Amino acid sequence: MEKYDVSIIGGGSAGLAALKRLSSLGKQAVLLEGGEKIGSKNISGGILYSKKPKKGKAYNVEDIYENFLTDAPYERKITKYILNATSKDKVFSIDLTAAHNYEANFGCSVLMNKLNNWFAQQAEEAAQKQGGGIVSGVHVSAIRWEGEKTIIQTDELEEIEVKAVIAADGVNSEIAYMTGARQKFSPSQIYQGVKVVVKLPEDIMAQRFSIGPDEGAAHLFAGDVTLNHIGGGFLYTNRDTLSVGGVYHLDSLLENPAEPYEIVNALLRNPMISEFIKDEVPLRGEIDKNVAKEEQMRIRFAVTKMIKTWTELRDAYYSKNKREKIIAEGKYSSAEEMESQLSSIRDQMSTKYGIKFGTDYIEEEYSAKLVPDGKRCRMEKPYFKNILFVGDAAGRGVFVGPRIEGLNVGIDDAARAAEAVARTLDRNNFSDDHLGQYYLQSVEQSPYTHDLKSIDKDYLKIFLDAAKDVPKDIISSKYGMVIKMMSSKTLRNFAVGFANILGYEKLLPIIETVDTYVKVPTEIAERLGTSMSSSYTPTIPSIAQRIAKLKYNDDSKSHIKVLKPTSEFMKKMIVLCPTKCYFMEKEGVMIQHEGCIECGTCSEETDWKHPAGEKGINYQYG
Amino acid sequence: MDLINIAVIVKLEPDFSEGNVSYNPDGTLNRAETKNILGPHSAIAVNAAFYAKVKHGAKISIATMGPPTAESMLQQAQLMSDADELYLYSDRVFAGADTLATAEVLKSGILKMQEKMDIVFSGHRASDGETGQTGPQTAWKLGMTFLGNVIDYEIDPAKRIVRVKRFVRLQGIYDVVEEMEVPLPVFIAIDPSYKPKFNTVSQRLAYEKYQKEARVRSQNFKQYLKVLNALQIGADPKLIGIAGSPTIVYKVERIPKGKATRQAEVIDGQDKEQIRKVVARIRQSLSTMVIK
Numbered sequence: 001m002e003k004y005d006v007s008i009i010g011g012g013s014a015g016l017a018a019l020k021r022l023s024s025l026g027k028q029a030v031l032l033e034g035g036e037k038i039g040s041k042n043i044s045g046g047i048l049y050s051k052k053p054k055k056g057k058a059y060n061v062e063d064i065y066e067n068f069l070t071d072a073p074y075e076r077k078i079t080k081y082i083l084n085a086t087s088k089d090k091v092f093s094i095d096l097t098a099a100h101n102y103e104a105n106f107g108c109s110v111l112m113n114k115l116n117n118w119f120a121q122q123a124e125e126a127a128q129k130q131g132g133g134i135v136s137g138v139h140v141s142a143i144r145w146e147g148e149k150t151i152i153q154t155d156e157l158e159e160i161e162v163k164a165v166i167a168a169d170g171v172n173s174e175i176a177y178m179t180g181a182r183q184k185f186s187p188s189q190i191y192q193g194v195k196v197v198v199k200l201p202e203d204i205m206a207q208r209f210s211i212g213p214d215e216g217a218a219h220l221f222a223g224d225v226t227l228n229h230i231g232g233g234f235l236y237t238n239r240d241t242l243s244v245g246g247v248y249h250l251d252s253l254l255e256n257p258a259e260p261y262e263i264v265n266a267l268l269r270n271p272m273i274s275e276f277i278k279d280e281v282p283l284r285g286e287i288d289k290n291v292a293k294e295e296q297m298r299i300r301f302a303v304t305k306m307i308k309t310w311t312e313l314r315d316a317y318y319s320k321n322k323r324e325k326i327i328a329e330g331k332y333s334s335a336e337e338m339e340s341q342l343s344s345i346r347d348q349m350s351t352k353y354g355i356k357f358g359t360d361y362i363e364e365e366y367s368a369k370l371v372p373d374g375k376r377c378r379m380e381k382p383y384f385k386n387i388l389f390v391g392d393a394a395g396r397g398v399f400v401g402p403r404i405e406g407l408n409v410g411i412d413d414a415a416r417a418a419e420a421v422a423r424t425l426d427r428n429n430f431s432d433d434h435l436g437q438y439y440l441q442s443v444e445q446s447p448y449t450h451d452l453k454s455i456d457k458d459y460l461k462i463f464l465d466a467a468k469d470v471p472k473d474i475i476s477s478k479y480g481m482v483i484k485m486m487s488s489k490t491l492r493n494f495a496v497g498f499a500n501i502l503g504y505e506k507l508l509p510i511i512e513t514v515d516t517y518v519k520v521p522t523e524i525a526e527r528l529g530t531s532m533s534s535s536y537t538p539t540i541p542s543i544a545q546r547i548a549k550l551k552y553n554d555d556s557k558s559h560i561k562v563l564k565p566t567s568e569f570m571k572k573m574i575v576l577c578p579t580k581c582y583f584m585e586k587e588g589v590m591i592q593h594e595g596c597i598e599c600g601t602c603s604e605e606t607d608w609k610h611p612a613g614e615k616g617i618n619y620q621y622g
Numbered sequence: 623m624d625l626i627n628i629a630v631i632v633k634l635e636p637d638f639s640e641g642n643v644s645y646n647p648d649g650t651l652n653r654a655e656t657k658n659i660l661g662p663h664s665a666i667a668v669n670a671a672f673y674a675k676v677k678h679g680a681k682i683s684i685a686t687m688g689p690p691t692a693e694s695m696l697q698q699a700q701l702m703s704d705a706d707e708l709y710l711y712s713d714r715v716f717a718g719a720d721t722l723a724t725a726e727v728l729k730s731g732i733l734k735m736q737e738k739m740d741i742v743f744s745g746h747r748a749s750d751g752e753t754g755q756t757g758p759q760t761a762w763k764l765g766m767t768f769l770g771n772v773i774d775y776e777i778d779p780a781k782r783i784v785r786v787k788r789f790v791r792l793q794g795i796y797d798v799v800e801e802m803e804v805p806l807p808v809f810i811a812i813d814p815s816y817k818p819k820f821n822t823v824s825q826r827l828a829y830e831k832y833q834k835e836a837r838v839r840s841q842n843f844k845q846y847l848k849v850l851n852a853l854q855i856g857a858d859p860k861l862i863g864i865a866g867s868p869t870i871v872y873k874v875e876r877i878p879k880g881k882a883t884r885q886a887e888v889i890d891g892q893d894k895e896q897i898r899k900v901v902a903r904i905r906q907s908l909s910t911m912v913i914k
Binding site: 004030124132133134138156157158160284287289293296297300 | 822823831834888890892
């Protein structure tokens with residue numbers, strides 16, 4: 001049997017950070033990833049933060065990858081952070097940039113496929129020097145202990161023996177379930193996040209959001225756009241795409257089931273968001289059915305090709321970098337030449353093929369993932385024997401109102417796990433709980449753990465201060481108390497003090513309610529918001545069209561087995577599965593797994609495993 | 623334990639994939655318009671060699687006879703196999719060679735290589751000529767044991783033997799698997815069904831390592847490339863080119879079109895009504911099928 005020092009299970013941003021850190025510390029580690037390649041299963045909202053907490057040290061992304069800021073393909077540094085309260089067509093915006101900047105070096109928008117690939121390159125290079133590396137397309141099926149030996153079994157490869165394991169296999173951690181290190185998260189402990197990636201040329205984005213080439217905007221949405229669920233919507237600017245989606249408490253969704261794609265659609269139809277995502281799109285004309293079939297075919301191909309040429313040139317024209325690159329390559333002599341070529345193609349398109357140009361939006365990718373609510377579900381003891389759990393697998397993420405941090409928490413955990421394993425390897429002491437206890441202590445010192453246990457007074461104050469402009473004349477309304485609290489400095493200070501006396505356990509049922517997430521924002525928007533209108537109605541793809549656009553490596557076997565086909569929970573899954581995998585038959589709820597995007601929403605009452613190596617969803621953006 | 627030395631002979635072939643191939647009005651191949659690539663059977667031979675690289679760190683040399691433009695194909699082969707050396711045998715006197723004369727050039731080239739080869743791989747056949755003769759003839763000229771239709775192989779470097787599985791026809795039954803143990807050196811013509819399997823972590827790590835190295839090497843493939851002419855490989859002028867080619871192509875006929883037994887109908891994918899009809903037809907067909 002082959003032997004390695006450490007095995008890391010899961011190649012997301014936490015697993016890769018663990019590999020990079022361990023390798024930098026001179027240890028041999030092998031990372032096993034289930035997807036066909038790194039990044040194919042990873043989804044994030046997402047913003048990746050780098051923090052400088054007052055309460056202690058956090059390992060940041062640039063501590064792991066020294067060249068992150070200069071070389072990494074992150075999208076944009078977020079420089080504007082806005083919370084929008086909505087009520088039908090009315091929107092009231094509150095600037096939360098100060099809260100976003102709180103204790104932060106930076107926060108940048110990211111797309112996980114591209115970014116994790118870059119992380120993987122860096123980590124693999126370091127790992128190879130120590131005799132380790134990354135093996136993808138491998139699904140770990142079991143871990144067992146034989147005396148001193150820890151043996152990892154996979155569906156694809158021969159068993160290996162290791163001294164320690166870092167489990168970074170995500171929110172649906174099979175390693176946690178198979179070892180019994182933790183139970184599956186209950187609906188009250190997780191959020192379901194659903195996201196679409198929308199294409200938008202760079203310069204148009206910069207103008208629309210009033211941001212410079214290296215700046216970015218983030219918009220959060222509360223109020224009636226949530227369709228009365230606890231949680232909120234988001235819109236982040238990437239380089240030349242937008243991430244639009246919603247994150248909602250699963251128990252809130254179970255109580256009042258709504259199709260996840262309908263919740264996203266509600267966001268896309270909101271006039272503010274519709275206007276953010278809109279772009280000029282070519283619309284195919286009808287092909288004359290009377291001409292010969294071959295000619296119809298030729299026209300269809302020609303139209304497809306022209307649209308492709310026009311879109312590519314237009315994307316390049318509206319991107320400073322791409323424009324300069326193309327001119328440097330000599331394909332065009334100037335931007336003016338590109339512009340005239342664009343308009344000439346456009347003329348041809350409309351005169352020759354009857355293509356019209358209209359306003360709509362272009363959706364590139366639909367995705368979903370569960371997000372562990374760290375303040376409710378973090379593992380008290382994030383280890384089992386010599387397995388250390390990090391990031392989502394350990395249920396760790398900081399989600400407090402508009403503070404949304406998961407990636408940085410996972411990276412911090414991973415660095416701590418790597419340090420703990422390296423130390424234990426040096427001392428060669430794998431007895432008892434030596435490794436686990438050391439890791440636990442380290443994690444307890446993490447500023448993020450602190451934030452998971454109690455609310456950060458200063459943060460809360462900044463948040464409440466941001467809302468101070470809400471005028472007092474509406475305090476007679478039904479939710480007057482909350483609004484009054486937000487508009488009075490004394491009350492704000494009182495609220496902050498009060499929050500810490502109550503502590504999370506008592507506080508959360510008060511602040512995370514339909515009132516605070518939906519009704520108060522709706523009320524504020526209703527009374528103070530500006531009416532917005534959209535110049536067009538977005539053509540929203542059906543869920544079938546969205547699934548058809550995704551890439552899968554088809555698995556003939558289902559990785560999910562329905563255990564309770566007649567339970568109420570499973571009946572709700574017919575509605576709550578983001579890709580409509582469940583349907584009702586006579587005998588009860590059945591699954592058709594082919595469209596599954598492995599989010600885990602249904603995992604509580606199913607036998608849920610990740611698909612075998614390389615199988616299943618293959619995200620292009622993530 | 624000595625390093626395993628492997629040579630692969632490959633062929634530049636027209637890209638027969640849709641959209642790349644072009645025909646003259648008389649039905650013959652329009653060579654000027656058709657892109658040339660590493661032949662699909664050659665690619666399998668290159669993959670087979672890469673397996674030995676991953677498992678045993680074998681040294682790989684890839685050789686071809688062809689025009690100067692064939693160097694981009696060697697680059698492609700290097701990207702697939704992390705080859706250590708690339709050889710292009712290019713000379714006007716090679717023109718008009720049949721399989722025998724080609725085998726003579728390849729033999730001379732292989733004998734000129736620095737090391738004595740433990741295994742020489744060839745593809746099963748070419749996709750343009752389809753004779754399947756060049757491999758066996760090269761083996762015969764080299765005086766090496768020839769193993770054809772090999773679907774799997776393992777090298778034992780310590781014992782210097784190779785264990786192979788190959789398809790043979792036995793008493794009229796096709797695809798009987800024969801297992802053999804053969805002392806090195808051998809010449810292997812790899813079967814199209816060959817698929818390398820990497821089933822240990824160390825092999826998968828080595829695979830990644832060599833793939834990465836291959837990407838870097840193939841970027842600078844000219845550093846690894848030697849272009850040699852007839853004189854440089856010391857080929858006998860009587861045995862190469864037209865002079866060395868006994869084959870006479872008497873006539874090439876178009877393959878007659880078979881009568882179509884199925885009826886195809888062109889459907890407009892944009893038209894929902896037509897798509898509905900297709901679905902109804904599929905349903906209808908499915909309902910008559912016995913599904914277990």
